[in-house]
Each structure stands twice: as structure tokens, then as C-alpha cells.
Amino acid sequence: MDAAQSWSKLPLRKQRRVERMAAFADGRVLRPDRIVAALEALIEPGDRVALEGDNQKQADFLSRSLAEVDPGKVHDLHLLISTLGRREHLDLFERGIARKVDFSFAGPQSLRVAQLLEDGKLEIGAIYTYIELYARMFVDLTPQVALVCAEQADRHGNLYTGANTEDTPTIVEATAFRHGVVVAQVDRIVDELPRVDIPASWVDFVVEADRPFAVEPLFTRDPRHINELQILMGMMIIRGIYERHGVTALNHGIGFDTAAVELLLPTYGESLGLKGKICRNWALNPHPTLIPAIESGWVESIHCFGSEVGMGEYIRARPDIFFVGSDGSLRSNRVFCQLAGQYGVDLFIGSTLQMDADGNSSTVTLGRLAGFGGAPNMGHDPRGRRHASEAWLSLMTSKEPVARGRKLVVQTVETFKAGGVPAFVDTLDAVEVGRKNGMPIAPVMIYGDDVSHVVTEEGIAYLYKAEGGEERRAAIAAVAGATEIGRRAEAKRTADLRARGIVAFPEDIGVSRLQANRSLLAARSIDDLVTWSGGLYDPPARFRGW
């Protein structure tokens, strides 16, 4: 008995937790009005708590409730969270409920993270790319408690996530199968679910939230804000990268540069005869700016990390394009889409705010500990890849018998940010931020040696062709415009790089600067997108101009 028990400490600990919760539950259904007391009964000091919160959906009923527990009872928690996105996430540290955090992204709260760190109220385990944080949940950061969210549950505990499946199955699996306790907030408890996204076998308790879970329309870009520099860059990307390398499977990040590309496909792309030849299979969220390309027949498939507010009915009406369940609504999955974005597509493209002379870049700037999100996982050459494609092979420069291709990792950057601040710098702010915060390495988002192409409004640097670090730096300088880095470019050297195809200016790839204006965009407003969608796209109120 003793011997057996010594191998069952974790299941016994779980059993005691579940028993303590019984006072607040009817079967698996928790009483919403007793949620704070229930969390106090459930969570023990020092627990590793996985709190669902990514850059889109948030288990906000549970996070708000957690922030109300008595720090005398629940304290020093170790929080595992994709995105420190809400005020109360930081209140947890302010109040001493949590002490340590492992996370991926802290966009809206990054200033406060830096402040709490300085005040000694918050300790960072590490900052990750999403998929890497989940990986550790199966190794040494297994959660004792998971607080997740879904749209609906039945009374047995089966969950329907609806379109925002996102991280939920991963967090639940890491917790449920390691004797952790899984609590799911749901918008409502129903008798029959439209489909089951997570089986009741993996869920301990469900609770009806006070209001629908919070979700950000993060991937909505209003075409009105796309400027002519972005259109020029978009044209260069289509001609100088997608067409040249035959890119059929790709990921697009958030940003007006890539929104411009999406809106140029049915116009500029069509005029080049590229439909069906590029941009067929996508790993990305249901960007509203992709609607015109979908409607014009460019897109074969889209697999999504998460959903996007207002895209539900459109997705339901386009089942040939999206991954959907038998109920007709989207099935997203962040881990599988990250895998697709890492190993299954040929191109990652993302915008950056700051790049050094070697092509390293980061969104971490002084005083801001923003983190990484999904970019590092997709923005590197996955060296475990073994399958070839036309695009991947086109980056092979070596003649060695064991040579291999390479992923296209494209960084776009306008040479100057708002206010005339140069985007190209000698040393990334991230280096200073890392040093100041005692981080073991500088928080670089994308490393220069992983970048294959840099695109600015000046031109494209085909870095994968550069021989050695010195030539890479010359190629970056050649497209860095009037920044100090750019002014180091020598005209003769740049001419040589252009002649050798390592640098291209718009005219070198047949892109006319004069053509780069907003009339080229397939949609110039949110209203245009709604029209393209046949009225199916239902933009959030803040994006409505009418």
C-alpha cells in the first residue's frame, strides 16, 4: 500500500483537489457565483497554472476571478500563458497571487511587464515562441491546473470551442493526462453540442461565464490605411519573390504590407497571369483582406491558428476553402497551424520594426518586453525538413552532394518608422533590453542568418545568395535607404550586387513605382470587403465606417 502510494502522489493530489471542489459544483458544473471560492479551493500555493490567453481569445471570466482570490490562500503561482494580454494578468503579480511567468507575447501589457520586473514582483521563466512553450508543457512545465475557455459545454464536460479552437486542446491535453485539473469557462451550457472539440474525459469542471469570452479582431486590417509604399512593396513581393520562386504554400503575418499583397493578388497578380501559379495553400488566420483573392479563385485552402471576429458566416459559406467541422464552423488549431507554417509551407513573411546591419530583428524595444508570438517558429529555416518543393529548391546555392534547399523567410521593413526614426540600426534595442533585464540571451525575434529576403520600399535584398557576412551586410545596406546603415552602401558595390541578382530595385524586376497607388487594391475599405463577401463578412463595430 505504501509502496503503491509512493508512485501515485500526483493522482492522489488531483483527487484531493477535485474533492475540495465538490462543495462548489453540481457534478462537473461549477456555480459561477462561487467561482472565486472554488479557485481558492482548487489551487495550491506555487502551482503551475496554465491560463488560456493567446493573442485572440481569452479565458477572461477565469482570469478575472483568479485575480480576486485571497493572496493569503493562493500565492506564488507560476503562470504559463501564451499572451499576457489583459490587465488582470498583471494584477495577479501586483497582488502576489502569481510570481513567475513563462509566456510568448505581451503586446498590450509589455510596458507593465517591464515595470513589474523592475519592481521585483514578476519573475520571467523564459519568453518563447508559442509552440515551444506548449512543448515544455509535456516535459518539465506540466500544469497542475488549466483554466481554459470554450463556447459551449454539455453537462458531462464535453466542449465545443466553435471557430476559436486555437490552443485549448493542447493545454487541456498537457494538463489532463498529467493529473492536472482542467476547468473550462463556457459561454453557455447546453444539452447537445454542435460538435465535440474536446471530450469530457479530459475536462474536470465547466462553468458558465458572466459574459462571452473576450476575443480580439487582431487580424483585421482596414484597407483604408494601406499606403503607397506598402503597395509598392507588395508589388515587389509578388514579382520578385512569389513569382520568381513559385511560392504556392505560404503564411502571412499581421501587417499592412501583407494585407497589401492579399489585395493585390486579384488585380496586379491577375494582370501578371499568376492565378493558380502562386499563393494557393495558406496557413494563416481568416484575414478579411483575403476575401477578394478567395472570391477571385486564387485560394485552394486555408488552415487557421484561430478565427477572426466577423468572419463566421463567410467561412461557413466557403467550406471548400476553410477547415470546418461537420457543424459548418471553422476548426482552427494553433499547434497544427504552427506546424503547417513551420514545415508544410515554403514561405514566411513578416514585418519588423527594427533590423540591424546583419539582418537580425526584434519587436522588443526599450522599455517594452513584447515577446515573440508565433514568428520565430515560422521565421526560421526548419532544418528538420526533408521534402523538396520548387520554391524550397530554388534557394539552393551550393553544388555539394549533400546540399539542401531552404525556406523563404522574408522580412519587410520600411526604412523609417513614424516620426522619422530609422528602422535600420547598428544594435538592436533588444540587446540592451536583454542585458538590463538579466536575460541569458538577447530577445531577438528573427535572426539574420535565417532571413532569406529583406524587402524595403527601396528594393529586395536576396540574402540567401550573398556569400559571407560582409556581402550580406552590403546587400542590406543597399536597400536601407537614407538611414545611417543605408548611407554606408557604396554605389559601385550596389551596382555589382544588382548585376549579380543579390539586390533588386523595383525597375530590375519590372515593377513600376508609378503604378503603385491605391487604385490597384482590390478593396479600398472595410465596406469593399463586405461587398466582396456578398454581405457575409460582418466586421466589428469599430471597423465600420458607415
Added chain:
Amino acid sequence: MDAAQSWSKLPLRKQRRVERMAAFADGRVLRPDRIVAALEALIEPGDRVALEGDNQKQADFLSRSLAEVDPGKVHDLHLLISTLGRREHLDLFERGIARKVDFSFAGPQSLRVAQLLEDGKLEIGAIYTYIELYARMFVDLTPQVALVCAEQADRHGNLYTGANTEDTPTIVEATAFRHGVVVAQVDRIVDELPRVDIPASWVDFVVEADRPFAVEPLFTRDPRHINELQILMGMMIIRGIYERHGVTALNHGIGFDTAAVELLLPTYGESLGLKGKICRNWALNPHPTLIPAIESGWVESIHCFGSEVGMGEYIRARPDIFFVGSDGSLRSNRVFCQLAGQYGVDLFIGSTLQMDADGNSSTVTLGRLAGFGGAPNMGHDPRGRRHASEAWLSLMTSKEPVARGRKLVVQTVETFKAGGVPAFVDTLDAVEVGRKNGMPIAPVMIYGDDVSHVVTEEGIAYLYKAEGGEERRAAIAAVAGATEIGRRAEAKRTADLRARGIVAFPEDIGVSRLQANRSLLAARSIDDLVTWSGGLYDPPARFRGW
């Protein structure tokens, strides 16, 4: 109506398939005696069919049935399969039922794959590492049909995979949410499942197989076959790598070298005072040779790709160690364990059969198209990683402000294979195999520039410390023994490399060759492992020596 239909071709196609199956089904339950006719009704010529078969479990009732369909009705299929492991997989090509295949591993059938390729009866899309093949199932290789297996189903279609969850949820998700049809063979249909691993919402049909699904005890290594060279290498690995770099989270592949390490932890490792300091969190299958280390208190957690035959009761009795469900049996998951092995652990170690002078290696040899399995995904430096650990940082050699750490990728190789064939060669057989079969790149398993350490019976080459390709080659030559590559090592150069810590011989790291004998192993037979397990480990008959 027309317009709506044009966006619903895939769901309509699925609906027609499901309707055709009705004749052979009672609800979701297919008649086993009509399975061949049912598959003929379901599958259309040219379909992409994901057939579950990895290096462990196999949907063999379905694969045997598929091999019996009329090639006049079902032909030119595009097979997506992890492991071409069974005779009937190749019969599909012989009979013209299938034409093209994307796969990861073909160990037992690799000779026949090469032959069918030469005969023009089989066409290879590409050869992948597991996780990369799944990634493409969410991009451009979405399956129209998935044929998978589980232990039990209920009549609604909920599945219980038991300990061998493995690839099933991934294949099913890629198919079910893209209007593919999912058919699961199960050992039996029951009223109530011990737990639900895959919800019925994702499954179209279940069928009771004629016998329990096939599963290979692939990860069982009989300690009787561990020789003294492997013990010597194991001692070097523990002292020269695990202790030196403080490796706490790791993966072990299949092999007698790593089995030796596992069996040396409770003896040699204990004598060095390393318990609790190294080898705590594992991403690997439930290797029987890990039982003594578990029983001795070395192991905190093990997350598994799949299960292992005979380990069920032992796992059930050790819930603190393994990931298990509420029913007490293992929950494995190949994708999550590959993620853990890629991003969540600090070390991958694997044996190889052939290595070139630059450290490139492959198990593809002349006439054998074995493929890759999971090794490339874990056996590379994951450049998307952003979190630091002691072990990872210990490989940082640069002082640059944006320097980062590195994963330990260890390759073990005895300098000569059976029959006196040198393992070190000037050119990998894979180069010739690739050329002969018209492959776009040579099928290299692990690339030399990803390898941080090479271990032979001669010593360890710390390749991550070598400056430049020439020094790497010298370090490899220094441990390549009496092979031709090894004879190129110059004594003076080797002395310099040893002085600089780039090469270590056993005596340099305090490992005594004399001590390297079988008495050091914590278990010297399968019987010893059973004893260690308190009789809970139940080895397959073929491993029983008594």
C-alpha cells in the same frame, strides 16, 4: 443555388461517399464482412488516402482489406503513410491500387520500395520526418479518406485508442475537418469507453477488425545483447556529455548504445552522484530498459510518442512518471512528443550506420530506401527556440551580442559495422541512392552541421567547439579509429584538439576502459527487467528467455 454549390464541392463529395457506404453500415458501424466492398464504394480513383501505420501500430485490418479491392474500381491512389511497414502496403502498388506515396519510414519494406520504384510501379512524392508529413496534411496533402485504428469504439463513433494514441488524432483531425471520410478499425465495439481519445464528431465509420491491430515491440532492447563497446560509449556519454552539460531533459532513440546509458544510470551514474542532476524529464517511448532508472528514482516524467508492448501494467502502476488518462492507461501522442523532442528538451541522441567526413549521416544505404522516421525533427538545432537552459547555453561559443545557445545533437557510431565494414565513409550511400532514384536532394538523415557531438568507442568529438569545416573534419577523424577517415588523423593535430577540449578520449574525461563491462549494467537480461518492475513488465514471448 449554383453559386452556393460551387463553394461546397468538398462537403457534397463527402456526402455522396457517406451515402454510398450506407449499404454496408448500421449507423456508423460498418459490417466487417463487407469491408472490401465498403472501401470500393468509399474510395475514388486518385484519392489521397491517409493509412495509419507508423513504426508501432498499424491499421492492418483496413490495409489488408484495401489490398483486396478491385483495381478496376479503385486505382492510382496517393498514399500518405508514416511507415510503409507491412507487406500489403507494397501489394497496393504491385496491384495498381496505389501509385504515389508520401512517407517517412520504410524499414522492413525498404528493399521492395526500391524495387517497385525501379519497376515504375511506385512513385515517391517525398520522404519526410513524421511531423513534417503531418504538417502537409493541413496544407496541400489533405486526405480524402483516412483509415485509422483504435482499441475500442462505441456505436456513436467515439474512439478509445488505449496506450497507443500515437498519430491517430492528427490524421483524423486533418481529414475530418477537410471533408474527408474517417474510417476507424477497432478491436471491439463496446457500450461504454474507458475514456474518449477521439470524439465521435470527427469519425464517420467504425468497424470491428478480425483481430487486434498489429503493433511492434520496436523499443524493446534485450540487455543481453549490449556489448562492452556500447557500455564504454555509454559511460562516455554520461560523463562527457550529460554531466558536463547538465542535461536534464532529453530524448533517447532506439539503439543498444542508448539502452546501455539507461542501464548505467542506476549504477555508474549513481556512483558519480548524478541522480537528480541529469536525465530527469524524458521524451521517449516507454523503453523497458528505463525501468531500473525509474525504480531507482532517476526519472521525473516521460512523455511518449507511442506505447510499448508489455509495458501496460507497469505504466498503470507508475502514474507519477507517465502521462496517463483518467482510466490509468498511457496517453501517447506522436506530434506532441515530437514537439517536446524538438523544442522542449535539450538533447537528442541517436545511433547511425554511416557517417561521412563532415559528420553527415544516413540510414539510407544502397538498394535500401529506409526513410527518416522522427530523427530529423529532433536531430537538428531548432532555430525557432528562444528559451534558454543551462545545457543549451553551455554550447554557446560566440561572444556576439545576439549569440544564442544550441541544442545538443549527439550521434553515436561504432567505427566499424558488422563484417568489418567501416561506418565512416567519404561519400554517403545516400548520395548515390538519391542520384539513382532521381531525388531532388540526397536523403541525408542528420546533417553534419546540426551535430554537436560525435561519440565512437574511441572518444567524443565536441563538434560545436570546432572552428570551421576543416577543424570539424579533423575532430571527426580523431575519433574515427582505424577506418580510412580515421587514419587521416594526424597525431599532433589530435593532441592539439584534445588539449583544446574539442576531442576527448575516455581517459580525458575520467572514464576507465577497464571498468566498461557488463557487470556495470543495472539489468543484464529481460528477466532482470521483469524483476526490477516487480513483475509488472510483461515482455512479448519472443523476448522471453525462460
